[in-house]
Amino acid sequence: MNLVHAGLGAAVAVGVLSALLALITPRRLRLVPVGVGTVLVGAFGVLAGAVAVAGQAYSVEIPALLPLFGVSFAVDALSGLFLVVTGGVAIAVAVYGIGYARHGLDGRGVQAVLPLFVLAMLLVPAAASVGTFLVCWELMALTSLVLVLAEHQQRDTVAVAGRWYAVMTHLGMVAILIGLLVLVAHSADDSFPALRAAATNLSPVVANVVFVLTLVGFTSKAGILPLHAWLPRAHPEAPSHVSALMSAAMVNLGIYGIARVGFDLLGGGPRWWWLLVLVLGALSAVYGILQAAMSSDLKRLLGNSTTENMGLVLVGVGAAGLFASAGDDVLAGVALSAALLHVINHAAFKTLLFLSAGSVLHATGSRDLDALGGLRAGMPVTTWGFGLGALAASALPPGTAFVSEWLLLQALIHGLPASGAATAIVMPVAVAAVALTAGLAVATFVKAFGVGFLARPRSSAAANATESPVSMLAGMGLAAVACVTLALVPSVVLPAVGSASTMTLGTAQPAVSGQVTLQLNGVAGALSPLLLTVALLVVSVVLVGAVRLIAARRARRTARLWDCGAGPLSPRMEYTATSFAEPLQRVFDDVVQPEQDIDVTHHQESSYLVQAVEYRQRVPDRLERRLYEPVLRLITAWGSVARRLATGSVHRYLGYGFYTVCGLLILLVVIR
Amino acid sequence: MSHDLYVQLLDLACGVLLLTAVLVLWRRELAVIIRVFALQGLALAALVAVLAAHEGSIELGAVAVGILVLRAGVLPALLRRALAAAGEERRETRPLVNVASSLLAAAVLTLLGYAVSQPLVALAPSPATQAVAVGMTVVLIGFFVLVTRRRALSQLVGFLLMDNGITAVGFLTTSGVGLVVELGVSLDVLLAVLVLQILTTRMRATFGDTDLDELRELHD
Numbered sequence: 001m002n003l004v005h006a007g008l009g010a011a012v013a014v015g016v017l018s019a020l021l022a023l024i025t026p027r028r029l030r031l032v033p034v035g036v037g038t039v040l041v042g043a044f045g046v047l048a049g050a051v052a053v054a055g056q057a058y059s060v061e062i063p064a065l066l067p068l069f070g071v072s073f074a075v076d077a078l079s080g081l082f083l084v085v086t087g088g089v090a091i092a093v094a095v096y097g098i099g100y101a102r103h104g105l106d107g108r109g110v111q112a113v114l115p116l117f118v119l120a121m122l123l124v125p126a127a128a129s130v131g132t133f134l135v136c137w138e139l140m141a142l143t144s145l146v147l148v149l150a151e152h153q154q155r156d157t158v159a160v161a162g163r164w165y166a167v168m169t170h171l172g173m174v175a176i177l178i179g180l181l182v183l184v185a186h187s188a189d190d191s192f193p194a195l196r197a198a199a200t201n202l203s204p205v206v207a208n209v210v211f212v213l214t215l216v217g218f219t220s221k222a223g224i225l226p227l228h229a230w231l232p233r234a235h236p237e238a239p240s241h242v243s244a245l246m247s248a249a250m251v252n253l254g255i256y257g258i259a260r261v262g263f264d265l266l267g268g269g270p271r272w273w274w275l276l277v278l279v280l281g282a283l284s285a286v287y288g289i290l291q292a293a294m295s296s297d298l299k300r301l302l303g304n305s306t307t308e309n310m311g312l313v314l315v316g317v318g319a320a321g322l323f324a325s326a327g328d329d330v331l332a333g334v335a336l337s338a339a340l341l342h343v344i345n346h347a348a349f350k351t352l353l354f355l356s357a358g359s360v361l362h363a364t365g366s367r368d369l370d371a372l373g374g375l376r377a378g379m380p381v382t383t384w385g386f387g388l389g390a391l392a393a394s395a396l397p398p399g400t401a402f403v404s405e406w407l408l409l410q411a412l413i414h415g416l417p418a419s420g421a422a423t424a425i426v427m428p429v430a431v432a433a434v435a436l437t438a439g440l441a442v443a444t445f446v447k448a449f450g451v452g453f454l455a456r457p458r459s460s461a462a463a464n465a466t467e468s469p470v471s472m473l474a475g476m477g478l479a480a481v482a483c484v485t486l487a488l489v490p491s492v493v494l495p496a497v498g499s500a501s502t503m504t505l506g507t508a509q510p511a512v513s514g515q516v517t518l519q520l521n522g523v524a525g526a527l528s529p530l531l532l533t534v535a536l537l538v539v540s541v542v543l544v545g546a547v548r549l550i551a552a553r554r555a556r557r558t559a560r561l562w563d564c565g566a567g568p569l570s571p572r573m574e575y576t577a578t579s580f581a582e583p584l585q586r587v588f589d590d591v592v593q594p595e596q597d598i599d600v601t602h603h604q605e606s607s608y609l610v611q612a613v614e615y616r617q618r619v620p621d622r623l624e625r626r627l628y629e630p631v632l633r634l635i636t637a638w639g640s641v642a643r644r645l646a647t648g649s650v651h652r653y654l655g656y657g658f659y660t661v662c663g664l665l666i667l668l669v670v671i672r
Numbered sequence: 673m674s675h676d677l678y679v680q681l682l683d684l685a686c687g688v689l690l691l692t693a694v695l696v697l698w699r700r701e702l703a704v705i706i707r708v709f710a711l712q713g714l715a716l717a718a719l720v721a722v723l724a725a726h727e728g729s730i731e732l733g734a735v736a737v738g739i740l741v742l743r744a745g746v747l748p749a750l751l752r753r754a755l756a757a758a759g760e761e762r763r764e765t766r767p768l769v770n771v772a773s774s775l776l777a778a779a780v781l782t783l784l785g786y787a788v789s790q791p792l793v794a795l796a797p798s799p800a801t802q803a804v805a806v807g808m809t810v811v812l813i814g815f816f817v818l819v820t821r822r823r824a825l826s827q828l829v830g831f832l833l834m835d836n837g838i839t840a841v842g843f844l845t846t847s848g849v850g851l852v853v854e855l856g857v858s859l860d861v862l863l864a865v866l867v868l869q870i871l872t873t874r875m876r877a878t879f880g881d882t883d884l885d886e887l888r889e890l891h892d
Contacts, residue, residue: 651768651819658819662784662812669787 004058004075007048008126015041015119022112030111035098035471038115042090045122048075049083053496059128066131069190074128077503078264081340081496082125082256085347088482089249090118096355096475097241099468100362105239110150117143117245124253125260130180130190137176137253141169144250147242148234161230161237168230172220176257179213182206183265195265207266211273214261222254222310223303225284229624232291235303236367240358241475243299247306247354248347255313255343259336262321263504271325275422278318282433284311287591287623289440293447293584294592294619296577298357298367301448302350305393308437309346309401313339315430316408322423323415324505331415333511334520336501337494338407344493345400345486349392352479356386359472360452363465369448369577374457378465383453385476390445392483395438398533400487407512409434410525440584447580456571488530490518578617585619594619679799681722686806688715689840690782693813693833697774700763702825706751709829713743716836720843723800735854739839742858747832747865754825754869757876769820778813785809792845800844807844810837824872828865835861 018037022030052058052075059074075083097114105111120140127133145166152158184190186206187198199207220227231251235243258277262269288307295301316339323332359382360375361367376383392400412434415427457463467473485492491514498510513519517528563569585594599614646653692712696705717740724732755762769777785808793801814833821827839857 651822654815654819658815661815662781665784665788669784672791 002056002058003051004048004056004080005060007044007051008058008073008075008122011041011044011048011119011122014044015115018115019112022115023108027106027108030108031098031101031106034111034115035094038094038097038118039091041115041118041122042087042094045083045087045090045118047087048122048126049080049085049087050496052080053077053084053499055499066135069129069131071132071135072129072191073123073126073132074192075126077496077499078256078259079125081344081500082252083122084496085252085344086118086121086125086249089245089347089351090121092351092355092475092478092482093241093244094118094475095478096244096358096472099471099475100239100241100358102469103362104154105150107150110147110239113143113146114242117147117242121245121249121253125256128192130184130192130195134173134177134180138173140250140253141173144242144246145169148238148246150239150242151237155237158237161233165230165234168220168227172217172227174217175213175220176217179210179217179261182213183210192265196267199266202266204270207269208273211262211266211269215258215273215277218254218257218261219280219314220254221257222251222314223284223288223307224254224280224310224314225287225307226623226627228284228288228307229621229628231307232295232300232303232621235306235354236297236299240299240354240361243302243358244351244354247303248350251306251310252343252347255310255317255339258314258317259504262317263324268321268324271322271420271422274318274321274325275426276318277314277321278426278430281311281314281316281318282430284308285315285437286311286433286440289437289444290584290588290592291619291621293440293444294581294594296369296581298360298369298372298448298452299354300367301369301444302353302357305353305441305444306346306350308441309342309350309393312405312408312434312437313342313346315339315434316342316411319408319411319415319427319430320501320505322426323411326420326423328415329505329507330511330521330523331411332505333501333507334407334414334523335411336505337497337510337512338404338411340497340500341407341490341493342401342404344497345392345404348479348482348486349389349400352385352389352476352483353393355472355476355479356382356389359385359468359476360465362468362472364459364461366459366461369451371459372452372457372462373455373571373574374462375453375465378463379467381467381473382476385473385480386453387449388480388483390449392487394442394445396442398487398529398536400483401441403487403490403518403527403529405434405438406527407518410520410523414523414525443584447577451575451577451580455574458571458574458576488533490529494518591622592619593622678722678726682719682799682803685715685719685722686803686840688712689719689810689836690806693810693837694775694778696817696829696833697778697813698771700767700771702755702762702823703752705826705829706748706755709751709832710744710748712833712836713745713747714740716743716840719840723843738855738858742862743832743836746862750865750869751825751828754828754872757873767821774816774820777816781812781816782809785812804841804844807837807839807841810834810840812837824868824875828868828872831864831868832861 014037018034018041021037022034025033055077057074057076059072061070061072063070065071094114101111117140120136120143123136124133124140127136145162148165149158149162152162183195183198183202183206186202188194202210216227220230223231235247238246262273262277285308288304288309288311292301292304292308295304316335320332320336320339323329323335357367359379360372363379363382364372364375366372391398395401395405409431412427412431415423457465494510494512494514498512502508502510509521511521513521514526517526517531519526561569585592595618597614597616599612599616600610601612601614603609603611645656689712692708692715695708696712699705699708717736720732720736720739724730724736767774782805786805789805789808792804795801811834814830814835814837817830817833818827819830821830835857839854842854
């Protein structure tokens with residue numbers, strides 16, 4: 001009995017069953033079975049993925065399931081890795097969802113779609129033919145759209161976000177569809193093995209078309225520039241556990257698609273493909289984190305940070321492709337391992353962050369950092385959770401992202417002497433971009449954590465916040481455990497990353513190995529996160545102890561805090577998210593181009609006396625302005641021209657049909 | 673049934689089919705139009721019955737009876753009921769294209785129908801397929817009625833003419849599209865008529881009229 005088969009089969013069965021269960025059970029009893037069902041779907045996904053990563057290959061064909069092209073699945077090490085990540089995220093999210101969905105999200109539709117969404121995300125990497133892949137991809141897009149729209153009755157902005165998401169995800173789908181069908185047209189059938197065989201004697205032009213089209217589609221799913229516009233809209237408006245699923249699991253599948261098509265199906269390719277991928281990744285990383293640093297909406301910040309992290313992953317993927325095309329298998333292995341490890345790490349800490357943000361939203365009803373603060377007293381566990389997530393996300397030594405970003409930097413730095421002028425220029429720039437990203441990420445997450453959770457509450461909602469129910473805390477706890485494990489002993493996932501990257505690149509041995517200390521095989525470099533953390537702990541304990549010791553010698557005196565004589569300090573005087581980001585905003589003024597608006601109202605009697613001053617500032621997405629608005633204007637203009645055809649007269653509409661039919665018939669008669 | 677008789681009866685049925693379609697264009701009284709439509713249903717049923725007798729198929733005979741009941745009985749009755757509820761509006765007063773031009777257009781459409789069906793006839797020449805042109809013409813004339821008549825009721829008749837034409841083409845080309853398909857299509861038509869009847873009533877309640885151009889006001 002093949003365990004991959006058993007795992008996938010059980011996941012499908014349980015997923016469909018829990019969806020049905022959600023439809024028939026009454027509202028009160030719905031959440032627990034759906035939550036448990038989704039946990040099981042995730043667990044079976046993890047099982048199937050883990051077995052596949054361990055080396056058990058699996059493929060199955062069910063020709064009768066879909067008309068014309070049938071269904072076929074195959075799980076190899078690369079698919080297995082993404083199965084494990086998706087399944088793991090789903091487990092934490094499902095546990096969390098039992099408590100989170102109690103208020104308004106326990107409707108029949110939303111609850112039924114959640115397990116299906118997880119299932120679709122598990123089936124996408126398992127698909128082994130173009131038909132199957134596209135069907136699963138579309139299922140994933142549709143189910144996620146339904147979930148994004150779950151709270152459409154509460155806020156008007158949800159519908160806007162849903163429209164953006166629907167349009168962009170489907171345009172991406174169309175690009176993937178065309179790209180893959182062009183590839184299928186040059187091969188025997190639409191199964192992946194046949195495509196691999198056909199790619200060996202594919203003309204470069206066709207290969208370029210296929211790669212660029214699929215890259216467009218997959219980057220739009222991964223939230224990479226310039227197709228990122230849906231991400232900072234849809235992630236904040238979706239329910240938080242859905243945001244976590246989308247941000248930690250769904251966007252990864254864009255990376256999976258690029259790796260699958262670029263490395264596996266097309267077998268590498270020319271250097272400029274990977275240069276393009278690397279440049280897109282680096283731009284997204286810097287731009288994403290810059291937008292996040294400016295944002296004062298907690299979930300929007302996290303969404304922008306997803307763009308950043310996917311950008312970093314793409315830098316790794318692009319570097320891997322670049323090294324592979326230059327024949328340097330060792331560095332390619334390091335770069336791809338870094339990318340895949342960052343996928344896993346990002347999934348862990350982004351799940352934790354979104355779940356904590358959801359907990360805050362659940363307690364205070366606000367995502368605005370400027371209205372939060374002081375949550376440490378009311379919500380200690382959530383505060384710890386978000387703090388841990390922020391540390392994990394900010395690429396500092398004891399954090400989770402540090403390990404993968406260190407690996408990424410190792411690959412890029414060792415790539416400097418690699419051949420080619422383009423590489424010699426791009427690599428240092430990429431190193432600089434990754435370093436800049438890491439620095440900005442620290443600032444961003446210090447802002448999010450410090451302003452959102454510490455200090456004094458800035459609103460009554462934040463002051464009265466109470467801790468979330470146990471199931472939500474349990475979901476966050478699972479994600480936190482994953483974060484800590486990945487930060488301290490990343491060697492637990494290294495074999496999986498190694499086998500996925502060796503399989504993808506076709507190299508002989510994994511590039512990174514080691515138990516406590518990570519060793520790069522073939523290039524100099526070693527890192528031991530566990531020892532590093534212990535050393536840091538020892539140093540800080542010693543430091544704090546010494547300070548205490550010195551401070552204890554003097555007698556303590558209790559006094560009021562110095563307030564410049566301006567009376568008691570009020571929360572209005574605190575740093576806000578906007579003010580914290582202001583220096584950064586000045587530095588990057590030319591890039592972000594904030595819009596400021598000052599309205600001064602004077603007294604009627606005298607224009608020298610000011611009655612009120614109103615100051616407004618927003619940081620719009622500049623790229624969106626430049627790229628999207630002209631296109632949208634064009635479409636609107638086209639639409640209003642087309643409206644002239646539609647006057648409202650039924651006879652006219654019928655007439656269009658009649659004349660068209662007659663015209664076609666006459667054409668038929670004439671041309672025959 | 674001898675071959676000659678079969679051809680004569682087939683042609684007669686088709687002739688009546690075409691003639692009734694043209695009559696719908698010619699007459700303005702809605703009551704007369706409904707009567708003509710019922711006659712067309714009869715002709716269609718006769719056409720299918722002739723085909724059934726020629727092929728000795730009992731199933732086709734059953735379909736003929738069904739068509740007779742539906743298109744010469746039930747549908748005209750429904751239309752008559754709608755007309756009775758309509759009150760004053762008993763005439764198609766100002767069609768978008770006047771009657772003389774409509775008849776000329778019908779002639780052109782007939783030519784078009786014949787021209788289009790030639791390739792179909794060439795595939796398998798037989799008395800039945802040669803009559804396909806009539807079915808085509810009825811479809812086109814039905815569409816023309818739909819486009820040019822103002823009253824909801826006459827538009828309904830136009831829609832039903834199209835369906836009659838499609839059914840005729842179906843039976844003439846394939847000698848029966850299968851009982852299940854025919855049953856499904858007929859039920860669809862019945863449902864469409866019921867829905868349209870309700871719509872007509874609603875329109876009258878809202879606008880006091882069933883002139884479809886009144887709907888223009890609904891345009892934003």
